[in-house]
Amino acid sequence: MPATLPLTGQQTLARERLIVALDMPSADKAREIVDELSGEVFAFKIGLQLFTAEGPAFVSELVDRGEKIFLDLKFHDIPNTTAMAAVSAARLGVWMMNFHAAAGREALETARFAVEEVCSSETLERPLLIGVTLLTSSGEKHLKELGSDGTAEEFVLRMANVVASAGLDGVVASAREAAAIRSAMGDDFVVVTPGIRPEGGTIGDQKRVMTFRDALDSGATYAVVGRPITAEKDRRAALAALTA
Ligand code: C5P
Numbered sequence: 001m002p003a004t005l006p007l008t009g010q011q012t013l014a015r016e017r018l019i020v021a022l023d024m025p026s027a028d029k030a031r032e033i034v035d036e037l038s039g040e041v042f043a044f045k046i047g048l049q050l051f052t053a054e055g056p057a058f059v060s061e062l063v064d065r066g067e068k069i070f071l072d073l074k075f076h077d078i079p080n081t082t083a084m085a086a087v088s089a090a091r092l093g094v095w096m097m098n099f100h101a102a103a104g105r106e107a108l109e110t111a112r113f114a115v116e117e118v119c120s121s122e123t124l125e126r127p128l129l130i131g132v133t134l135l136t137s138s139g140e141k142h143l144k145e146l147g148s149d150g151t152a153e154e155f156v157l158r159m160a161n162v163v164a165s166a167g168l169d170g171v172v173a174s175a176r177e178a179a180a181i182r183s184a185m186g187d188d189f190v191v192v193t194p195g196i197r198p199e200g201g202t203i204g205d206q207k208r209v210m211t212f213r214d215a216l217d218s219g220a221t222y223a224v225v226g227r228p229i230t231a232e233k234d235r236r237a238a239l240a241a242l243t244a
Contacts, residue, residue, distance in 0.1 A: 010243040014041050017216060018243065019070055021045045021194070021226030027054045027061070034062060036235055043068035043095060045224055059092045068095040070192075070224075074132050076100035079107040083114035086129070090115045094127050096192075098172055101131035101159035108166035128190060131163030133173045133181075136195030139207045152208065153177050157184055164189065174208035175215035175223070182219030194224040198242050201228055212242050 018041045022030040030050055037044075044067055046059055051073060062069055071094040075082045082103055089097045099108055112129055119126040133156040134143070140152055148155055156177045161184075163171050170190025173181055178191050185191075197209040204227060215223045225242060232238035 010240065011040070013212075013216065014239060014243045015039075016042055017220075017222050018212070018239075019043045019045050019192070019222050019224045020229055021047060021072075021224055022050050023047055023226050023230065024050050025053055026050075027058045030054075030058070033230055033235065034065075034067065037229075037239065038065075038067065040236070040239060042222065043070050045070040045072050045226075047072040048074075056088075056092055059094065063093040070094070070096040070098075071127075072098055074098055074100050075111070076103045077107070079110035082107040083111040086111040086115050087118045090118055090124055090127055091122070093124065096128040096130060098130040098132055099168075101133055101163050101171070105162050105166045108163065108168055112167050128170070129168045130190060130192060131159065131166075131168050131171050133159035133163070133171050133177070136174045136193075136208050137205050153180050156181065160185055160189075170221065172224075175210035175218055175220055176208045178215060178218040178220045190221045191219055192222045192224060193220040194226070196223045196225045196228065196242070198228055 020037055020041050022033060022044050024030040034044060046069055059069055071089050075085045086097060099111060108131060116126060134152060143155055156173050157180060160171050160181050164185060172192045174195050175193040178193055181191050193215045195206045195209045196212050196215055197203060199211055203209055212223050228242055229235050229238045
């Protein structure tokens, strides 16, 4: 048998476009998932739960293992604090990090300048810098509470423009808005879509969901998947089913 079998279309898609969310309480639990799925998916996402429990040491551990890490800490603070947090994240060697677009153009731009500077002076690879437009768990009711009367899509496009005007690389948004973002922002803009669910799967706390294939067809560059894979007993089977 040849050492490397040709990839099927679905394996290629997962290896090039799927990011697994390590929303786990401990490094031990997250390590189990990485051991199981390393090489089968494009990157792993470390978010607030795992980072708060295990800190930067676990990020470094996975970076040292050669994993691509999306550090999903959604920085949102005054420009200087946002920028300094971003510099610390860049020094960890993450592949991608994000900010809340609502932090505003000045904070996002200050962060970008600071990251570019540290990466050039310390010869680091510049991570992708992404803005969160609107959480996929939020809908128009939530926007109304915030005093915004438009549709989710209008809000998301407004935020995408803020992100682009600050020179960031792209956005996190629901796959439902991916097509509109793609056509408004062009081919080079990175669109990361969480809220991915298998056909007929449990939605949980997400609201604006889509299947993996439909998200990519709608213009997503990368799709983030958490519980539909990580909460399953047979994660490899869940991955295969999700990307079929
Ligand atoms: O388990 P599930 O697939 O719903 O996980 C989605 C992941 O994407 C979570 O880690 C969540 O924090 C993250 N996320 C999101 N919506 C955004 C940004 C990030 O659901 N707009």
